[in-house]
Amino acid sequence: MADPLLSPAARTSRSARPGAPRRDLTAYAFLAPFLVLFALFVLVPAVYGLVISLHRWNSLVPVHPFIGLQNYVDLVTPGSLTFSDFWSSMRATGIFTVFSVPLLIVVPLLAAVLLNQNLKGTTFFRGVFFAPYVLGVAVIGVIWKYLLDPQAGVVNHLLGLIGLPDQTPWTVDVPWAWVSLVGVTIWWTAGLNTVILLAGLKGINADLYEAAALDGAGTVRKFWSVTLPGLRPVMIFVTTTTILASANMFGQSFLLTQGGPGTETRSAIMYIADQGLAQGNMGAASAMSYLLFAVLAVISVVNFRIQREKA
Amino acid sequence: MNRSLVTRAVAVAATVGLGISLAGCSAGGSSSTGTVSGADYTGPKVTIDFWNGWTGGAAPVIVPELVKQFNAEHDNIVVKSVPMEWADIASKMPLAIKAGKGPDVAVAHGDDVATYAAQGLLLDSGDIVDGLGYTADDFPEGLFEGNQYQGTQYGIPWSVTPLGLYINNDVLKEAGVDTTVPTDADSYEASLAALKAAGVQGEWVDGYVFTGTFEFESLVWQFGGDLYDEDVTKATFNSDAGVQALQHMVDQIDKGYSPQNVPQDGNFNALVKGENAYNWNGVWQTTNEALQDVDFSVAPLPQIGTEKAVWSSSTDWIFPSNKGQSADETSAAATFVKWMNDNSAGWAETGELPAANDVRDDPALVEKYPNLKPFLDQLPYAHYETVAPGITAANAEITTAVGEAVLGKKTPKEALDDAAAQADKILEQNAQTYGG
Numbered sequence: 001m002a003d004p005l006l007s008p009a010a011r012t013s014r015s016a017r018p019g020a021p022r023r024d025l026t027a028y029a030f031l032a033p034f035l036v037l038f039a040l041f042v043l044v045p046a047v048y049g050l051v052i053s054l055h056r057w058n059s060l061v062p063v064h065p066f067i068g069l070q071n072y073v074d075l076v077t078p079g080s081l082t083f084s085d086f087w088s089s090m091r092a093t094g095i096f097t098v099f100s101v102p103l104l105i106v107v108p109l110l111a112a113v114l115l116n117q118n119l120k121g122t123t124f125f126r127g128v129f130f131a132p133y134v135l136g137v138a139v140i141g142v143i144w145k146y147l148l149d150p151q152a153g154v155v156n157h158l159l160g161l162i163g164l165p166d167q168t169p170w171t172v173d174v175p176w177a178w179v180s181l182v183g184v185t186i187w188w189t190a191g192l193n194t195v196i197l198l199a200g201l202k203g204i205n206a207d208l209y210e211a212a213a214l215d216g217a218g219t220v221r222k223f224w225s226v227t228l229p230g231l232r233p234v235m236i237f238v239t240t241t242t243i244l245a246s247a248n249m250f251g252q253s254f255l256l257t258q259g260g261p262g263t264e265t266r267s268a269i270m271y272i273a274d275q276g277l278a279q280g281n282m283g284a285a286s287a288m289s290y291l292l293f294a295v296l297a298v299i300s301v302v303n304f305r306i307q308r309e310k311a
Numbered sequence: 312m313n314r315s316l317v318t319r320a321v322a323v324a325a326t327v328g329l330g331i332s333l334a335g336c337s338a339g340g341s342s343s344t345g346t347v348s349g350a351d352y353t354g355p356k357v358t359i360d361f362w363n364g365w366t367g368g369a370a371p372v373i374v375p376e377l378v379k380q381f382n383a384e385h386d387n388i389v390v391k392s393v394p395m396e397w398a399d400i401a402s403k404m405p406l407a408i409k410a411g412k413g414p415d416v417a418v419a420h421g422d423d424v425a426t427y428a429a430q431g432l433l434l435d436s437g438d439i440v441d442g443l444g445y446t447a448d449d450f451p452e453g454l455f456e457g458n459q460y461q462g463t464q465y466g467i468p469w470s471v472t473p474l475g476l477y478i479n480n481d482v483l484k485e486a487g488v489d490t491t492v493p494t495d496a497d498s499y500e501a502s503l504a505a506l507k508a509a510g511v512q513g514e515w516v517d518g519y520v521f522t523g524t525f526e527f528e529s530l531v532w533q534f535g536g537d538l539y540d541e542d543v544t545k546a547t548f549n550s551d552a553g554v555q556a557l558q559h560m561v562d563q564i565d566k567g568y569s570p571q572n573v574p575q576d577g578n579f580n581a582l583v584k585g586e587n588a589y590n591w592n593g594v595w596q597t598t599n600e601a602l603q604d605v606d607f608s609v610a611p612l613p614q615i616g617t618e619k620a621v622w623s624s625s626t627d628w629i630f631p632s633n634k635g636q637s638a639d640e641t642s643a644a645a646t647f648v649k650w651m652n653d654n655s656a657g658w659a660e661t662g663e664l665p666a667a668n669d670v671r672d673d674p675a676l677v678e679k680y681p682n683l684k685p686f687l688d689q690l691p692y693a694h695y696e697t698v699a700p701g702i703t704a705a706n707a708e709i710t711t712a713v714g715e716a717v718l719g720k721k722t723p724k725e726a727l728d729d730a731a732a733q734a735d736k737i738l739e740q741n742a743q744t745y746g747g
Contacts, residue, residue, distance in 0.1 A: 058744050060405050060430040081736040150572045151515075152580060169572030173718055258519065258575065262715040262726075277402065279704040281740070 053286035060280055071287035082275070082284050088263060089271035090292070092253070096267065097246040100182045104242045105235075107186055108193035113227065115194070116201045126198070130191035137188075141255025144184045145171060148256070177257045177265050185252055189245065193238050200234030201227065236307045240300055247296055268292050352646040354639045358389040359647065362404060362414035364397035369598050370661040377657075381650050388643045404631070408432045411634030416644035418469060421457050421625035422696035422703055428460035429700035429745040434630040437464040439645045443652065450666050451690050457698045458627055466627035467648060468666035470658065472594050473623035473686050473693050474525050476613060477579075480606040482588040486511050492610040499589075499613040503568040506588055514589040515578035516560045516569040518714030522578055523560070524706075525622045526591040527713045530556030532694045533616030538709070543699035544742070546734035548709055549727035552616070557716050557723035559615055564717065572718065582607075593624070597682040598662035609682050611689045623693040625666065659683055664690075701741035705734040 053071050055064045074080035111129055115122045132140065147154045148170035160166025170180045208226045217225060228235075250269040253259055259266030266274075272292070276285025365374055371394065378392045393414065395403075401423065407413035409432070419427065427433050436458075447455040450468045458466035476492075483490045483502075486509035493499035506513035517523040528538060528548075536552025539545065547553070563569040582590040583601045596602060597609060612621050628648045630641055655665040656673065659680045664687065665671050677684045697706070712730035716723045 056743065058430075060409065060432070061744055062431065081733070081740055085733075145574075149574055149577065151570060151574075151577055151586070152584070167570070167572070169574075172572040172574050260518070260714050261718040261720055262711050264720075279701070279737075280744070 049286045049289060052282055053284075053290055055283045057283035057286070058280040059282055064283075067283070071284045072291070074284065075287060075291060082288070085263065085266075085271060086268075086288055086291075089266050089268045090295075092263075092265055093247055093249065093268040095178060096181060096185075096249050096253075096265075097243060099178065100185050100246045100249075101239070101242050103182065103186050104190060104193055104246070105239060108190045108197055108238075109231075111190065111194045112197035112201055113223070115198055126195070129194050132188050133191040135188070137251030138255065140184060140188050141251060144180070145256055148180050171256050173261050174264050177261070180256060181249075181252050181265060184256065185246070185249070188252075193242065196238055197231065197234060200231045203234075204230035232307065236304065239307065240303055243299060243303060244296060247292075247299075351649075352385075352388060352639070352643040354387065354642065356387045356389070357637070357640050357643045358391060359415040359640050359644045360391050360393060360413075361644070361647070362393045362395065362400055362417040364395065364400050364418065365661065366394050366396055367595075370394070373657060373660055377651065377654065380654075381647060384650075385646070388646060390647055405430060405432055408631045408633050411636075413631045413633045415631070415633070415636070415640045416648060417629050417631060418626050419466070419629050420696075421454070421468075421627055422698065422706070424458050424466045424627055424629060425460045425698045426700045426702070427629065427631075428463070428465040432631055433465045434632045434636070434641060435463050436466060436628075436630050439630065439648070440464050440467055442645065443467070443649050445667075449668050451668070451693065453695050454625055454666060457625065457695055460698075460700070466629045467652070468625055468627050469652070469655070470626045470663035471623050471666050471690065471693070471695075472625065472663050473621050473689050474529055474591055474593055474612060475621075475686050475689065476610045477582055477590040477592050477596060477602075478608050478610060479582050479585055479588050480608060482506075482511060482585050485585075486588075488588070492608075493613045494611075495613055496615045499615065502588075503563070503566075507567055511586075511588060512570050513568050513587055514563060514591070515573045515581055515587050516563045516717055517573040517575065517578055518710070518717035519575040520710050521576070522590065522592055523713050523717060524710045525593070527553075527556055527560060527709065528694075529591070529612055529620060529622040530559055530615055532620030532622070533612075533614060533618060535617050539697050539699075539702075539705075539738075543697060543702065544738055546705065546708075546731040546738070548712075548734075549724070549731035553727050554724045555616065557713065557727060560713070561716055561719075561723055564719075594664060594683065594686045595662040597680075597686075598660065609685045611685045619689075619692045621689045621693050623690075623695055625695055626663070699738075699741065700745040701737070704741070705737045708734040708737070 054066060054068060056067050056070075057064045071082075074082050075086055077083055115126050115129075148156075150156060150167060150169045150172055153170065155170065156166045156168055159168070168176055170176050204227065208230070209222055212222050212226050248269055249267045250273065253265045253267050254270055257265045259270055263271075268288070269292075272285045272288045275281040275288070361378070363374065365371070374392055374394065378390045382389055397420070400417070400419070404413055404417065404419075405427065413432075424433070445455070445467065449455070451471060454468045454471065458464055458468065478492065480490055483506075486506055488502060488505045488509060491498070493502045503513040516526070531538060531548055531550075531553050534552035534555045536547065536550045536556070538548045540547050564571055578587065578590050579592055579596065581587045583599075583605060585605070591612060611619075628651075630644060652667055652670075655667060655670050656676060658665050659676055664683060665676075670676070671687065677687065696702075708730040712721075712726040715721045715729075716726040720726070721729070
């Protein structure tokens, strides 16, 4: 799998001859536009953010006193201004990620397998599953806020009609707020994973299914022994991006629950944005961003390692 | 492919994690503190930008009309009105002013003026105020001083927006409940109990801003407490008065007068739909289109505690000190403000009370807008928002506490104590940031 990517580099090193530097130059020229953007919008802000995190930094006040690692120390010192709020927001992000990621893998996988059957109307349903994804978070937030309103919402009304409790506080109290946030997110983004997994399914050689059938494998066995192993490279991609997307959840809880009840569904990104942008507490917010980044980087690497070893 | 995936994953994490810090880039500050005169502007023709948060109710019609009229009367001034959501103003204006791209004149909420002043975003407007001939006596008590920061005047009061008791008379009549307006704890309780007996939950209590938070703050003052101490160095909303105030709200739910788990604005929407009878809400709702189909009336808040008190916000004219702000444009802006104040009688149409006493006390105002009377009647005992740089961050803790108590997550005392502890830390940080 990795060979085609490695080969150009290998070829270059083999063909180390006078013409080589020019070729490098061409390569760098092609890379330059991206490098400029990458430097401008990723590297520079990253380093600048690190600098900010070492100061007490309100961007509207001219003086930014240097305070060393104090912002980081505060984040691990119980009783500081940011400690309990930050870790409860990390907890909220953790809860959301733990519940949403498995569902965002399993539901799209089942949908993709169904859509991969030779049935009439699969193209239509593929469109239907994907449709919510094209909506912005503001749109889905407003729609579901109406639908899930505890007293006036359609969802509770319909539940009442079939004799179920019709006062469930979907957007106001936990655990229902988590059910809403995870449910809405699945409805919203499952389509993307479905389409990616579907593409992966189409890429599995049909001969393998035939061979499995000849060996006497049934539908279930074929799924476990052919489909899943065949999807592994795609699965690594889907899991990684889904974990990162869930860990960066912001708009859903910002719009649907306002982080409530209290601050229980306030995600890490929501708290960081509030501290940095609304309260002008940019130094602490940058320190939190770095901590969140470190956690996500570790999770990403671990996830990648685990899945690669299986392969 | 796999290798590049990890790189990409890390890059994505880095971009998202650090993108937040991007917004901090446009820092740097020049805190110019020039002054401007209040005399009529006579210089060369200028265009001035006017930012305001009037996007709802009647304002989108009235503001352009007023501006058009002003522009027609002044050959050398063109006012460009830029309406946007209040939240957008709060997030955009400070950085825009620092970058020299902010407005020449704007309307801000009273509790933001001190913050902007401390951040060096505003011009000293003392001379403008003198030029207009205004003194503290021209406005409701406490309002004019609320625009001062460290002894300097940074704004001119424009409107006040107190809370009031909205009543859906259709609901009361249908339930066969006495429509006499409740004025104290006993009569309010009696009305809610009668409504409950008729199967109506009379007042829906929520834990969000615009209703729950401001109801709580009104009640704190009614029970004789205050939100912060005099120097705004310590939160006092967790005093006995605060606990009583919040307990009263929780009691409404426990007694079945309010449903549990009311979402933001759920109580007002229910009033419009005829599902409850009472809603504690701001004067701005008097012009809400949705309410006009309902037989509603407005009354002063019932006195639940030991004294009369009501929460009120205010809006104020401010003159930003843009990087490279032209004196001509600020002078023209002052002329505009003066003209607007002189012509503010029509402002009540937008559901805000003009701040200037002489405009408000004119009997013609109530004659034309009878719904404003109960709000005017409450002004003598209105409490305006706390004035201190960065105070809104501490105020957010109040909403958290109200929400936690109303949802039964914590007792009123626990919720308020926790919030006060956190607010104290924020006040301490504000003192460090703004040099107290």
